[in-house]
Amino acid sequence: MHRSVEGSVERREDLTAPAADLDTIAAISSPAGEGAIALIRISGPDAPVIADHVYRGKHRPSDFQTHVQHFGELVDGERVIDQVMLSVHRAPHSYTGENLVEISCHGGILVTARVLEVCLRAGARAARPGEFSERAYLHGKMDLTQAEAVIDLIRAQTDLALRAATEQLQGRLADQVKRIRDGLVDLLAHVEAAIDFPEEDIAPDDTERLRTRAEEIRAGMTALLATAEHGRILREGVRIVIYGATNAGKSSLLNRLLGYDRAIVSPIPGTTRDTIEEVINMRGIPVRLLDTAGVRDSSDELERAGITRTEKSLETADLILHVIDASASRSSVRRSTFDVQRSTFASDPAREILLLNKSDLPEHPDWRESEALRISCVTETGLDGFEDAILERIAGQHVQSESSVAINARHRDCLRRALEACDRANATFTANYSPEYAALDLRAALGAVTEIIGSAGDDAILDSVFAQFCIGK
Numbered sequence: 001m002h003r004s005v006e007g008s009v010e011r012r013e014d015l016t017a018p019a020a021d022l023d024t025i026a027a028i029s030s031p032a033g034e035g036a037i038a039l040i041r042i043s044g045p046d047a048p049v050i051a052d053h054v055y056r057g058k059h060r061p062s063d064f065q066t067h068v069q070h071f072g073e074l075v076d077g078e079r080v081i082d083q084v085m086l087s088v089h090r091a092p093h094s095y096t097g098e099n100l101v102e103i104s105c106h107g108g109i110l111v112t113a114r115v116l117e118v119c120l121r122a123g124a125r126a127a128r129p130g131e132f133s134e135r136a137y138l139h140g141k142m143d144l145t146q147a148e149a150v151i152d153l154i155r156a157q158t159d160l161a162l163r164a165a166t167e168q169l170q171g172r173l174a175d176q177v178k179r180i181r182d183g184l185v186d187l188l189a190h191v192e193a194a195i196d197f198p199e200e201d202i203a204p205d206d207t208e209r210l211r212t213r214a215e216e217i218r219a220g221m222t223a224l225l226a227t228a229e230h231g232r233i234l235r236e237g238v239r240i241v242i243y244g245a246t247n248a249g250k251s252s253l254l255n256r257l258l259g260y261d262r263a264i265v266s267p268i269p270g271t272t273r274d275t276i277e278e279v280i281n282m283r284g285i286p287v288r289l290l291d292t293a294g295v296r297d298s299s300d301e302l303e304r305a306g307i308t309r310t311e312k313s314l315e316t317a318d319l320i321l322h323v324i325d326a327s328a329s330r331s332s333v334r335r336s337t338f339d340v341q342r343s344t345f346a347s348d349p350a351r352e353i354l355l356l357n358k359s360d361l362p363e364h365p366d367w368r369e370s371e372a373l374r375i376s377c378v379t380e381t382g383l384d385g386f387e388d389a390i391l392e393r394i395a396g397q398h399v400q401s402e403s404s405v406a407i408n409a410r411h412r413d414c415l416r417r418a419l420e421a422c423d424r425a426n427a428t429f430t431a432n433y434s435p436e437y438a439a440l441d442l443r444a445a446l447g448a449v450t451e452i453i454g455s456a457g458d459d460a461i462l463d464s465v466f467a468q469f470c471i472g473k
Contacts, residue, residue, distance in 0.1 A: 026124035028040055032109075048062040048090075050119060051103075055084070056073045056074075061088050066090040082105045082115060083106075084104060096141070128466075129471050131466070132472065133150055133466060146169050146171060147465060147466070148410075153169060161286060164231075181453075184442060184445055186213075191435045191442065211426055214429065221449075224405070225407070225412060227406050234406050240318065241320050242290065243292055248324055252377035253357065282390065282394075319352070331366075355374075355386070357376065410461075418449045
């Protein structure tokens with residue numbers, strides 16, 4: 001069960017001591033599989049006592065100096081399971097803010113499972129996904145944005161995504177949110193003072209000044225909201241669909257961009273019948289490449305199913321690479337490819353790059369006036385300029401290498417609600433309505449903003465955030 005927490009992270013000082021109502025948990029914190037070393041964590045008020053039951057060495061873990069590793073044996077009764085290094089991190093100076101024991105054992109699958117099993121039999125409970133980080137949040141060791149940065153740090157696939165996650169973990173996003181929150185608190189306090197203490201003759205600011213202060217707060221929200229697309233791309237990658245008629249060279253292009261042969265290349269039309277997806281790092285930006293089935297009229301049921309997937313992929317693409325055989329005439333290129341492309345991207349041509357492939361062969365006169373990029377997947381001619389063109393289009397989708405603040409979908413939802421409430425308050429100021437109406441909207445905005453860094457122990461929000469974590473983190 002989640003603990004109810006009053007207020008934001010600064011108001012959780014009462015939780016920095018070990019919490020009696022939180023039981024002691026244990027989990028394997030290293031990746032599944034065979035490795036040199038595995039890590040098992042035990043966290044909770046009874047962690048050192050549980051370690052006493054399973055560890056044999058010169059001293060008992062409950063007597064260890066904090067943050068010092070000791071060599072000994074991990075035992076099940078009198079039977080030795082493994083030689084281990086064990087350390088005790090005493091509350092509140094630990095990752096979780098409570099007593100924490102870390103056991104480093106050999107990284108075999110069986111031995112790691114046995115170590116965890118012995119800890120559980122000694123009195124610990126198996127941890128839920130993300131429960132260690134959740135306890136760190138509950139004990140005021142981090143706010144929700146920093147907790148979310150932990151999972152972003154683990155999943156980062158590029159240097160830019162890693163930098164964004166690191167700076168969020170250090171509190172850069174939280175600092176910006178707190179500035180917005182503090183502005184709302186100050187504005188709300190002034191409005192409510194005039195409502196609650198009329199006998200003190202506290203006059204609210206004039207309407208224009210209130211509007212100016214609300215606009216400044218709104219500008220801060222808008223600036224953060226503008227990073228939402230940047231954040232989505234850093235976390236999920238730019239979704240680029242390679243599309244075109246059969247035998248245009250789509251799979252060859254995928255292989256060249258990846259640097260190895262991932263897709264089967266054959267002169268037989270319809271070789272690719274399913275969507276192939278791979279991720280590459282393109283100058284710090286994660287790019288999800290999707291090679292799709294070539295579009296043509298076909299009586300083959302499996303090939304038609306692949307073409308259907310191609311059309312669905314186009315609907316969710318951030319960018320489309322329309323590959324055409326430059327050695328063929330326009331009339332030989334199936335109209336269906338152009339029809340699908342136009343229906344999907346007619347409203348936003350910036351989301352398409354037209355590629356004339358096979359430039360190592362004589363180009364058909366039909367393409368002489370075309371401004372499409374000319375490449376050859378055989379000789380790799382034009383691929384460097386092609387990468388520049390992709391990055392230029394990506395930059396147009398609000399991805400900035402110099403920006404490391406990037407909100408996620410949850411933050412965006414909170415900020416949108418806060419912005420709407422702030423706009424309602426501004427309308428109230430403009431219309432010279434009673435300050436009670438503005439106060440209600442400002443309180444709604446304050447609540448939405450505070451949700452970003454953590455508020456009042458909303459179990460649904462905590463469940464949503466920490467369920468994304470792996471067990472042991």
